[in-house]
Amino acid sequence: MGVLRVPTPEPGPAAEPAAGPVTEPVSGPAAGPESGSVGGSAAGRATGPASGSEPGPTLAVTGSTAGPDPDPATGSVPGRVPDAAVEPVASPGTERDSGPASGTLFAAGGGVAIVPGWRRRVVPPLVAALVLAAAMTAGLLVGAADMPVGGVLLTLLDRLPLVSVDSGLSPVEQALLLELRLPRVLTAVVVGGLLAVAGAGYQGVFRNPLADPYLLGAAAGAGLTVTLAVVFLPGETGVVAVPVAAFAGAIGGVFLAYALGRTAGQGGGTATLVLAGVAVMSFLTAIQTFVQQLDVEELERVYAWILGDLGGSWEQLAMIAPYTIVSVGVMVLHGRLLDVLSVGDEEAAGLGVNVARVRLVVLAAASLATAAAVAVSGLIGFVGVVVPHVVRRLAGGSYRVVLPLSLVGGAAFLVVADLVARTVLAPAELPIGVVTAFVGAPFFVAVLRATRPVET
Amino acid sequence: MRPVRLALASVLLGVLGLAACGQAQDSAPAPSSAPSAAAASPSGAFPVTVQAANGAVTIAARPERIVSLSPTATETLFAIGAGPQVVAVDERSNFPAEAPKTSLSGFKPNVEAIAEHRPDLVVITDDVGGIVAELGKLQVPVLVEPSATDFDDAYDQITDLGAATGNADRARQVVDGMKQELDRLAAEAPKDKKLSFYHELDTTPYSVTSDTFIGRIYGLFGLVNIADEAPDTAGGYPKLSAEFVAKADPDLIFLATAKCCGQNRDTLAKRPGWSGLSAIKNDRVIGLDDDIASRWGPRVVDFAKTVGEAVRKASG
Numbered sequence: 001m002g003v004l005r006v007p008t009p010e011p012g013p014a015a016e017p018a019a020g021p022v023t024e025p026v027s028g029p030a031a032g033p034e035s036g037s038v039g040g041s042a043a044g045r046a047t048g049p050a051s052g053s054e055p056g057p058t059l060a061v062t063g064s065t066a067g068p069d070p071d072p073a074t075g076s077v078p079g080r081v082p083d084a085a086v087e088p089v090a091s092p093g094t095e096r097d098s099g100p101a102s103g104t105l106f107a108a109g110g111g112v113a114i115v116p117g118w119r120r121r122v123v124p125p126l127v128a129a130l131v132l133a134a135a136m137t138a139g140l141l142v143g144a145a146d147m148p149v150g151g152v153l154l155t156l157l158d159r160l161p162l163v164s165v166d167s168g169l170s171p172v173e174q175a176l177l178l179e180l181r182l183p184r185v186l187t188a189v190v191v192g193g194l195l196a197v198a199g200a201g202y203q204g205v206f207r208n209p210l211a212d213p214y215l216l217g218a219a220a221g222a223g224l225t226v227t228l229a230v231v232f233l234p235g236e237t238g239v240v241a242v243p244v245a246a247f248a249g250a251i252g253g254v255f256l257a258y259a260l261g262r263t264a265g266q267g268g269g270t271a272t273l274v275l276a277g278v279a280v281m282s283f284l285t286a287i288q289t290f291v292q293q294l295d296v297e298e299l300e301r302v303y304a305w306i307l308g309d310l311g312g313s314w315e316q317l318a319m320i321a322p323y324t325i326v327s328v329g330v331m332v333l334h335g336r337l338l339d340v341l342s343v344g345d346e347e348a349a350g351l352g353v354n355v356a357r358v359r360l361v362v363l364a365a366a367s368l369a370t371a372a373a374v375a376v377s378g379l380i381g382f383v384g385v386v387v388p389h390v391v392r393r394l395a396g397g398s399y400r401v402v403l404p405l406s407l408v409g410g411a412a413f414l415v416v417a418d419l420v421a422r423t424v425l426a427p428a429e430l431p432i433g434v435v436t437a438f439v440g441a442p443f444f445v446a447v448l449r450a451t452r453p454v455e456t
Numbered sequence: 457m458r459p460v461r462l463a464l465a466s467v468l469l470g471v472l473g474l475a476a477c478g479q480a481q482d483s484a485p486a487p488s489s490a491p492s493a494a495a496a497s498p499s500g501a502f503p504v505t506v507q508a509a510n511g512a513v514t515i516a517a518r519p520e521r522i523v524s525l526s527p528t529a530t531e532t533l534f535a536i537g538a539g540p541q542v543v544a545v546d547e548r549s550n551f552p553a554e555a556p557k558t559s560l561s562g563f564k565p566n567v568e569a570i571a572e573h574r575p576d577l578v579v580i581t582d583d584v585g586g587i588v589a590e591l592g593k594l595q596v597p598v599l600v601e602p603s604a605t606d607f608d609d610a611y612d613q614i615t616d617l618g619a620a621t622g623n624a625d626r627a628r629q630v631v632d633g634m635k636q637e638l639d640r641l642a643a644e645a646p647k648d649k650k651l652s653f654y655h656e657l658d659t660t661p662y663s664v665t666s667d668t669f670i671g672r673i674y675g676l677f678g679l680v681n682i683a684d685e686a687p688d689t690a691g692g693y694p695k696l697s698a699e700f701v702a703k704a705d706p707d708l709i710f711l712a713t714a715k716c717c718g719q720n721r722d723t724l725a726k727r728p729g730w731s732g733l734s735a736i737k738n739d740r741v742i743g744l745d746d747d748i749a750s751r752w753g754p755r756v757v758d759f760a761k762t763v764g765e766a767v768r769k770a771s772g
Binding site: 143144145146171172173175176178179180181183184234235236237238239293296297298300301304309311313314422425426427428429430431 | 548563685690697704715716719727728731732
């Protein structure tokens with residue numbers, strides 16, 4: 001997305017996402033007849049998967065409150081089609097027992113099949129984990145520096161505790177592998193996971209399929225502070241300060257948008273917040289462009305950052321580790337609450353959920369995740385918005401599934417994208433942001449064509 | 457303005473534009489075969505017609521109020537004795553010190569700000585935002601002298617400026633002097649060792665291939681450019697992978713990032729996986745003045761001297 005939103009010399013992260021919340025969601029029209037006919041796939045995810053394992057106190061009430069009046073929910077969720085939503089919700093009792101728990105939508109090879117619930121719970125995570133493992137292995141084996149496969153594997157083995165083998169790689173090659181390639185692959189894992197899970201979190205909070213991690217000004221904030229650092233900090237300081245500046249800027253941008261959104265829309269829904277984000281984004285981008293004009297010769301450093309770069313180091317990974325753990329932990333634990341939230345604010349409140357607090361917590365965690373990712377990698381688009389949708393299509397819409405699977409799927413996706421970025425022109429590289437969009441968009445379309453719609 | 461770095465920026469912009477919807481205006485200096493001095497007239501004979509990148513430009517009388525919006529042109533004008541005719545130079549023209557520096561921008565030229573200096577000749581690297589036509593409406597002749605792609609191109613530009621300003625003889629002397637000096641440096645350089653090098657344009661790290669003006673300077677010394685392994689599709693300014701640079705282990709490292717980004721041997725050694733590089737261990741990391749290393753004026757000779765010195769040390 002970082003790429004797509006910069007069509008002209010003005011690095012305007014503002015333009016593109018601005019369209020997001022305003023435009024009608026793409027998935028809207030398609031959602032109707034299909035999801036209806038498959039039987040509760042759409043609304044099922046709100047109550048169904050959650051009820052599968054433990055019918056806690058919250059969910060016991062689900063049916064009764066959601067039943068009488070499904071409209072607020074459908075009204076506020078763009079793309080949700082009343083027909084599909086009403087049916088299963090109207091008969092909550094049977095639905096919880098039979099519907100989504102025992103059979104649901106699962107797509108394989110372009111077909112849609114009803115498969116038993118356990119398979120849906122087991123197969124997607126397994127597949128995702130395998131794909132990630134395969135991607136990481138490929139990422140470690142392939143690179144600009146030719147190293148024998150056996151040597152690479154043995155060197156990695158050698159690093160494990162209690163294992164000592166002679167890999168046959170020269171010290172320089174070992175340093176390459178352990179100091180450059182391994183941290184790079186891990187950076188891709190962490191950044192991809194963070195962006196995807198943050199995207200899923202934002203989509204949950206805003207109930208908007210086009211929400212992405214940069215929705216609330218994280219990208220614009222980071223862009224501004226990085227530009228300031230590049231332009232005003234001399235020499236090496238200006239280089240070292242970039243990750244810190246990016247992190248602070250991303251947090252600051254979101255905070256500004258949040259503060260504005262709150263003061264502007266007293267008690268208003270998420271729309272005001274999104275609009276505040278748009279305003280903040282445009283404003284910060286304008287300042288960034290102005291600052292850039294002050295020092296034209298540093299332009300390419302700023303652009304290089306905007307295009308994203310995964311050339312991480314162990315230090316950078318260590319730097320964002322705490323934020324990564326906290327933000328991911330918080331978001332994954334809020335999966336169930338996000339599911340409840342998706343039935344609508346009033347219903348969720350009726351179930352005893354503190355809607356405002358859940359929203360704030362998830363928003364904070366997602367923003368923290370975004371800031372951590374932006375700090376080490378610049379602006380990498382597409383991952384955050386697309387991976388959660390792919391996951392939904394393949395594994396169902398419950399946030400208890402979407403969040404963890406987005407984490408793994410985003411990681412795998414970015415590792416693969418980075419692999420492409422560093423090999424197609426080797427030993428030169430493509431900016432990662434170009435690859436995520438170039439590889440990601442066709443892949444996304446393919447998944448959209450092969451599967452059935454699932455609500456955000 | 458450091459045009460080579462700007463060229464890199466425009467390459468990046470090009471990428472952005474492609475990725476978006478291909479609407480980015482490509483301001484990258486096109487390889488120009490055009491510039492060649494058509495002026496055969498002796499110094500001081502006006503009117504004179506000069507072939508610049510923007511076509512044939514006729515200058516009616518010897519210019520006395522020149523505005524240079526190109527740091528390279530500024531250096532050239534002062535080197536060929538046209539300094540006293542220059543009334544204003546852009547904010548990036550930091551050499552020589554006596555150049556009348558102003559806040560004018562060669563990157564975003566403002567026609568009114570330029571016109572305030574009442575110029576009778578304007579020199580710029582690119583026709584940004586139709587500035588040539590705008591100044592043309594004010595009857596001000598403009599010479600567009602873009603980034604040189606090879607030595608002949610650079611010499612032509614100096615000759616152009618000489619003819620256009622009534623300093624053709626001095627210009628010829630400067631060009632001849634440059635040629636001699638570069639020939640001498642090239643001849644003196646020990647070439648038997650086939651030393652390899654890496655020229656760092658940006659810490660990301662971007663480099664230059666031998667097809668660029670910078671790359672050609674290294675070519676004089678029989679050096680092997682590790683960036684040449686990048687495919688042509690990566691352009692003349694490829695973004696190399698840090699891993700590749702480490703694996704290639706160049707004998708020499710030249711840093712055009714010394715001034716902008718404070719890079720040196722110590723900061724390189726701190727980069728992941730690079731500490732064992734032989735250029736770092738053997739102290740063969742050479743910081744360049746990035747202004748000199750990105751312009752194509754008479755000071756190219758200084759750049760070449762730095763390279764020659766480094767090659768001699770490394771071979772000795």
